[in-house]
Amino acid sequence: MSIKYSVRHAIHHEDSKNYDTEKLRSSYLIETLFEPDTINAVYTLYDRLIVGGIHPKSKALKLEAFDTLKAENFLDRREIGIINVASPTKVTVDGTDYEVGTKEALYIGMGAKDVTFHPATTGEARLYFNSAPAHASYPTRKVSLDEAETVELGSLEESNHRVIRKVLVNSVVKTCQLQMGVTELKAGSVWNTMPAHTHDRRMEAYFYFELPEDSAVCHFMGPANETRHIWMKNHQAVISPPWSIHSGAGTSNYTFIWGMAGENLDYGDMDKVAPTDLK
Numbered sequence: 001m002s003i004k005y006s007v008r009h010a011i012h013h014e015d016s017k018n019y020d021t022e023k024l025r026s027s028y029l030i031e032t033l034f035e036p037d038t039i040n041a042v043y044t045l046y047d048r049l050i051v052g053g054i055h056p057k058s059k060a061l062k063l064e065a066f067d068t069l070k071a072e073n074f075l076d077r078r079e080i081g082i083i084n085v086a087s088p089t090k091v092t093v094d095g096t097d098y099e100v101g102t103k104e105a106l107y108i109g110m111g112a113k114d115v116t117f118h119p120a121t122t123g124e125a126r127l128y129f130n131s132a133p134a135h136a137s138y139p140t141r142k143v144s145l146d147e148a149e150t151v152e153l154g155s156l157e158e159s160n161h162r163v164i165r166k167v168l169v170n171s172v173v174k175t176c177q178l179q180m181g182v183t184e185l186k187a188g189s190v191w192n193t194m195p196a197h198t199h200d201r202r203m204e205a206y207f208y209f210e211l212p213e214d215s216a217v218c219h220f221m222g223p224a225n226e227t228r229h230i231w232m233k234n235h236q237a238v239i240s241p242p243w244s245i246h247s248g249a250g251t252s253n254y255t256f257i258w259g260m261a262g263e264n265l266d267y268g269d270m271d272k273v274a275p276t277d278l279k
């Protein structure tokens with residue numbers, strides 16, 4: 001098996017309040033997603049979202065079910081959203097090849113049986129994914145960045161000028177509960193999701209990339225009146241519980257992938273928090 005997995009339990013915010021640095025990191029931070037010829041999967045108990053990284057280097061990798069799923073195939077009762085965070089590569093879904101370019105996304109619906117990730121012909125294949133339980137099978141589809149619903153937010157003056165590309169959202173592709181997108185910060189801007197927000201009906205996961213190796217992002221989490229921070233490096237992910245804000249400031253600009261699962265598919269229903277109300 002080239003799939004490695006671990007399980008992360010869901011945590012109450014009253015408990016999380018007491019966590020020190022190490023406990024915060026082991027509870028929410030996913031330090032290693034990409035290892036050669038490995039699919040790394042973290043099965044969270046937050047809406048049962050799986051967060052993972054796929055790095056086919058010398059051989060193709062098949063998306064296999066692991067014991068927690070108690071299923072024959074990974075996607076028997078799930079959907080998956082994949083975003084390519086490195087070189088262009090190929091993904092085969094039940095005999096159909098999808099060429100997935102850098103930062104392009106592939107949605108694979110429930111019921112697909114044979115999903116194979118190939119090494120890149122030039123460069124490195126690294127694919128980030130989120131997978132959520134599904135109740136219906138929607139068509140598999142590749143989505144390029146220019147098909148995304150795009151909004152520009154913030155300003156250089158507020159250090160939060162960024163472009164949000166909603167790639168796997170219901171205005172673009174049909175999904176059961178997954179929503180995913182790519183947010184790019186402009187040079188000189190370091191703050192994402194500031195002003196911050198929560199959405200108690202949905203969890204979220206963040207994956208930071210295009211962050212220079214000598215830079216770091218300080219990711220903020222916690223209830224708005226009880227925040228904590230986690231320092232993160234390039235290619236790391238962090239789980240955001242439904243009760244938590246999720247925001248970050250980098251020592252440079254960067255790009256990140258956000259993914260959500262939960263109650264509805266309404267991206268805009270977040271509860272905003274003013275910067276002056278944060279504690």
Ligand SMILES: O=C[C@H](O)[C@@H](O)CC(=O)C(=O)O
Binds near residue numbers: 183194204246258267
């Ligand atoms: O619920 C939405 C998600 O937190 C992200 O889309 C926010 C984001 O990309 C940003 O403000 O930069």
Ligand SMILES: [Zn+2]
Binds near residue numbers: 197198199246270
């Ligand atoms: Zn959010």
